[in-house]
Amino acid sequence: MTDYNSTRSGDVAASETSSLIAASKVEGTSVYNRQGEALGSVYDVMIDKRSGKVAYAVMSFGGFLGMGQNYHPLPWEVLDYDARQGGYVVDLDKERLQRAPNYGVNDTPDWSRDYSRQIDAYYGVPPRSL
Amino acid sequence: MTDYNSTRSGDVAASETSSLIAASKVEGTSVYNRQGEALGSVYDVMIDKRSGKVAYAVMSFGGFLGMGQNYHPLPWEVLDYDARQGGYVVDLDKERLQRAPNYGVNDTPDWSRDYSRQIDAYYGVPPRSL
Numbered sequence: 001m002t003d004y005n006s007t008r009s010g011d012v013a014a015s016e017t018s019s020l021i022a023a024s025k026v027e028g029t030s031v032y033n034r035q036g037e038a039l040g041s042v043y044d045v046m047i048d049k050r051s052g053k054v055a056y057a058v059m060s061f062g063g064f065l066g067m068g069q070n071y072h073p074l075p076w077e078v079l080d081y082d083a084r085q086g087g088y089v090v091d092l093d094k095e096r097l098q099r100a101p102n103y104g105v106n107d108t109p110d111w112s113r114d115y116s117r118q119i120d121a122y123y124g125v126p127p128r129s130l
Numbered sequence: 131m132t133d134y135n136s137t138r139s140g141d142v143a144a145s146e147t148s149s150l151i152a153a154s155k156v157e158g159t160s161v162y163n164r165q166g167e168a169l170g171s172v173y174d175v176m177i178d179k180r181s182g183k184v185a186y187a188v189m190s191f192g193g194f195l196g197m198g199q200n201y202h203p204l205p206w207e208v209l210d211y212d213a214r215q216g217g218y219v220v221d222l223d224k225e226r227l228q229r230a231p232n233y234g235v236n237d238t239p240d241w242s243r244d245y246s247r248q249i250d251a252y253y254g255v256p257p258r259s260l
Contacts, residue, residue, distance in 0.1 A: 019260045020185055020241040023153035023175040045153040047175070047184055052206050054182045055150055076182050111150045130149045 030087035031059050031079070039097060042088070043071060046111065048130060055128060056119065057088070060105075061097065072102040073109075075125045160217035161189050161209070169227060172218070173201060176241065178260060185258060186249065187218070190235075191227065202232045203239075205255045 023045050031039045040061035048055045056073040079088040092100075101119045103109050113130050120127045153175050161169045170191035178185045186203040209218040222230075231249045233239050243260050250257045 019179050020176045020246070021179050022188075023157070023177060026177065027153070045175075045177070046150045047153060047156065049149050049151050049211070052184045054177055054184065058152075081179070116150070 026057065030085070031057075031074075032082070032085055032087050032089050033092050033094070033097075034089060035093070036085070037094065038087075039090070039092070039094065040072070046073065048128065050130075053128075055116070055130075061102070070102045070104050072097060072100050073119050075120055075123050077125050078123050156187065160215070161187075161204075162212070162215055162217050162219050163222050163224070163227075164219060165223070166215070167224065168217075169220070169222070169224065170202070176203065178258065180260075183258075185246070185260075191232070200232045200234050202227060202230050203249050205250055205253050207255050208253050 043060040044058040046056040173190040174188040176186040
């Protein structure tokens, strides 16, 4: 992530203006809960090809030096950007997050409709029409 | 871009299933015109923070070893994915693309509503409500 950002830091710096934000800027952004605890950071963004809407932010969570880390897809709707903290805020404690749908860094979910519904149900957001 | 992708090639390989696609997978994907000419590749994706919709794919265009290259924001709606070519197809010849709204690799557009309307008008897509 560091190498990636450093190669286009100029762009990243100015790519969060107006109402548009660059995906490259979202990636790497910290995620906090309402208690201000750092939960992880956004690793990737899943886009619904048909509607063009961002469906999930995939958050990397836990681990140390890459060990024990895993990915938690969060419905885009549950993330609020907090300019003060410079990151996204979700209403979620660590225990609830640990039990949430997630996959290992070497695993690859099928992003099926069932998987999507499982995520949406866990976070209490309406199922999307994929 | 190479360093970035190589660090998560496993994920990229499987992140285009069902109707969802990872932003990291969109980035780096080639863009062709209807004549099959390679125009460039997707450098970044601009997301409308309010609606959560992808507004533009920023395509890097032209140049050699990074010199003379510039970025062309393309409305997401004008890109069709073609599995056969393994890239996006736009109905656009090189001359039309050269005259399209673009910025240098060291420049940073303000992504204002005016800028957005300028892009949308050029490509003949309805202006979006930013």
